Every structure is written in C-alpha cells, then in structure tokens.
Amino acid sequence: MENQTEQNTEVETNLVIDKMATIRIEGQEFELEAELAQDDKMLKTVLQPHYASVENANITRETKDGKLTVSIVKKAQHKGSFRGNTV
Amino acid sequence: MQILNSGSFVSLENDTKIEQLKFTADELAKATFESPGFVNNELKNKTLGLELWNGLEYMCRDHEEPAIKNIFLNYFCERLLDVPLPITPIIPVSEIEPEENPEETQEENQDEFLGHLENAAETTNPIEEIEFESVVENDKAEDQTQIVDASCEKYSDVELSKEDIEIVTSSEGLCDDYELEQPTEQEDTNYDNAIKLPEKEPYQFDKCTVMVAMQLLPVSDSEEYRRAVLSVRTHDFPPQISLVQIPVDNLDSELSTKLTQALARYKSDLPLKVIDKMRSEKNGAKKKTVPAATTSQVAKTTLTTTNQNSQLGVNQPETSQQGSLFG
Numbered sequence: 001m002e003n004q005t006e007q008n009t010e011v012e013t014n015l016v017i018d019k020m021a022t023i024r025i026e027g028q029e030f031e032l033e034a035e036l037a038q039d040d041k042m043l044k045t046v047l048q049p050h051y052a053s054v055e056n057a058n059i060t061r062e063t064k065d066g067k068l069t070v071s072i073v074k075k076a077q078h079k080g081s082f083r084g085n086t087v
Numbered sequence: 088m089q090i091l092n093s094g095s096f097v098s099l100e101n102d103t104k105i106e107q108l109k110f111t112a113d114e115l116a117k118a119t120f121e122s123p124g125f126v127n128n129e130l131k132n133k134t135l136g137l138e139l140w141n142g143l144e145y146m147c148r149d150h151e152e153p154a155i156k157n158i159f160l161n162y163f164c165e166r167l168l169d170v171p172l173p174i175t176p177i178i179p180v181s182e183i184e185p186e187e188n189p190e191e192t193q194e195e196n197q198d199e200f201l202g203h204l205e206n207a208a209e210t211t212n213p214i215e216e217i218e219f220e221s222v223v224e225n226d227k228a229e230d231q232t233q234i235v236d237a238s239c240e241k242y243s244d245v246e247l248s249k250e251d252i253e254i255v256t257s258s259e260g261l262c263d264d265y266e267l268e269q270p271t272e273q274e275d276t277n278y279d280n281a282i283k284l285p286e287k288e289p290y291q292f293d294k295c296t297v298m299v300a301m302q303l304l305p306v307s308d309s310e311e312y313r314r315a316v317l318s319v320r321t322h323d324f325p326p327q328i329s330l331v332q333i334p335v336d337n338l339d340s341e342l343s344t345k346l347t348q349a350l351a352r353y354k355s356d357l358p359l360k361v362i363d364k365m366r367s368e369k370n371g372a373k374k375k376t377v378p379a380a381t382t383s384q385v386a387k388t389t390l391t392t393t394n395q396n397s398q399l400g401v402n403q404p405e406t407s408q409q410g411s412l413f414g
Contacts, residue, residue, distance in 0.1 A: 030325035032328050033330045050318060
C-alpha cells in the first residue's frame, strides 16, 4: 500500500497541468505551449527558425507543480568544424 | 580633413577613413575639373573614377570592397556632375591655327585621364581635313553606334549620344577600357539599389527587422482545423510563439488575420521587452562595477577578525556563502 501511494504521488508530480511550458535556451527564458514542448522533434521544429543550435542540442525536461520546464543546452562542437575559407 | 593616402586600409566601421575617402574623391573631382581639356560626361566620369580607384590601391576587406568603391565613385561622379558645365566659345574653323609646339601636344596625348586625346586628334589634323572629317563622321556615326551596340548589348538601357560615342571611340585605349569597365559599372548600379540594414537597429517595431515564421502542422483528413505555429522575433529577444487553429476551408484569410493579430501583440509587447532588457543590463553593469577596493577592504577586515578570533580561540560560525561554496 505504501509503495502504491508513493508511485501515485510521483505520477502526480510528473503530470503537466499548466498549459504553458517554460523554455530555457541560450540564456533566455520564455513561455511556449506545453503541447509543443513535450516532444523533442516538435520542439526542434518550432525553435529551429530562431535557434539554429537546437538541432544538435541536449533537451532535458523537468516538471514541478504541474509546470513543464525545458532546458536546451547546445552540444559543444569539435574543433575545426568551421567550414569557412581556408587561408 | 586629410586626403587618404594610396594603399591605406579602409573599412566601413572606421567613419573617419570613410570621411577621408569622400574628401579624397571630392578633391580628385575638383582637380579633374580644373584640369584643361576636361570633358564633363557621365560615362567618362565613371570610367575615370574607376581608373582612379584602381590607381589608389586602397586595401579593403573582400566583402566591403564593393560598398567602399561605390562610395568613392558616387562622390566622385556627383561632385563632377554638380559642377556647372563650362560654356565654351564657338571658334570659327578659319581662326583655328595649328599649335606651334608639337612636343606639348605629344605629352598631352599620353594623358588619357584628362581627355586630351580627342583634342589632340583635332589639333594634329590640318584644317582642310577637319571639314572633310565632319562630312565623313556623319556616315561613320551609324557604323560606330552599331559597333558599340553590338559590343555592349547588355547595357542597352544606357542612352548613348553621338558625343558619347566620339569620346569612347576617340582612342583605342579608352575603347578597350570602356568594354572592360562596363561590367563593374553594372555591378555598381546593382549596389545602388541594395537594401542596407543599419548595424544597430532601433527597438521600434517599424524600424527594425522582424522575423516571422509560420509553420503549418500536418492535419488528418477528418479534422476540420489545421494547427499552425506563428512565431515572431526581433533583435535578440526570445521569440513570441503561439499555436493557433485555422479552419482548413478558409486557410488563407484566417492565416493572415492570425498573423496580423500575432504581429500586433508582439508590437504592443516589444516596449516591455526592451524595458526588461535595459533593467537586466543595468543590473549586470552594477554587479560588474562593484568596487574592487571595497572587496579588498572586506577581505582585510575578515582576515583581521579571524586572526583575532583564532588568537582568542573562538570558532566563527560558517556563513551561508561559505556553506554554499562547499555544498
């Protein structure tokens, strides 16, 4: 019985109640519909026009008090990945 | 203001260099105009400007060079065009005398910048030949126009008068230059119409670049509404993203109304975003400008107190900052 109650509370905490999610990317924070923020592919599609780095970024989600917070951290690129004109 | 030395580095960021460049163009234009035998003609002015630009050998970044070159040419040509055309008195043919010093005319022949080649051709010819040429020129003019038109079909927009043709075809060198320089002139005219954005755009909706992205999400056959994501952004502000539902039947008109609504909302929210940004910048600046002297004084006082306490054998309680440093 005790285990069941613990599981229920975990599920409750993970439920996204708030319609809006908070997105954290490149030192900025803004609100976005939670529907768009729950799937990685959807999120990347939505943010791609404004943040090109989102394509190869680590996406982590956290739900607290029914509010979804998505942190997007771009991956460090390898050295020498610049494709500009070589001297 | 100083004249910009040849071979000096010019960049668009350096305003003083640009001003010097403009001043140099002005001075060169004045000098050109004052030189004897100068013929004020738009086409020739451009070719002359290009020649001067090449001769000056200014160093520029590759992507900035066309713009800087354009500035120079514009100022040079504008200055020359501003100068009123001199009224040359009409001298009757009978009064024209052959020049006494043939050496001087030879020197003038070599100066292609000052347009003496045309005059030199006239002076070297005997008086009788001038009259004969005037008859022959009329016949040749049509052939010359055909030649020029054939070689410069791309530039059919440029209206060529007979005087222009004479100037261009009066010497072989200039004619070659004309054919070579025309593509660059074409490029320059393209840059005249180019849309230029300022380096720092104002935080006003109408005076800054606004990025709008519309994404129509896929819809199944049974659904009557299609979802779309509208996102608006200016400067480095976070985007304003909204999810809207649009009836499939009336997609175009509804989409435009939703878009205008989104833009209106962003326009009204923009001042708030600017204020927030200003505040955060101010706060950041305040944090940075905490005087180093005060911190060093604090450090000194803490050191002395700890020394005193250690001497007295008193253990100081851990502060919250220290605790957070070591978890």
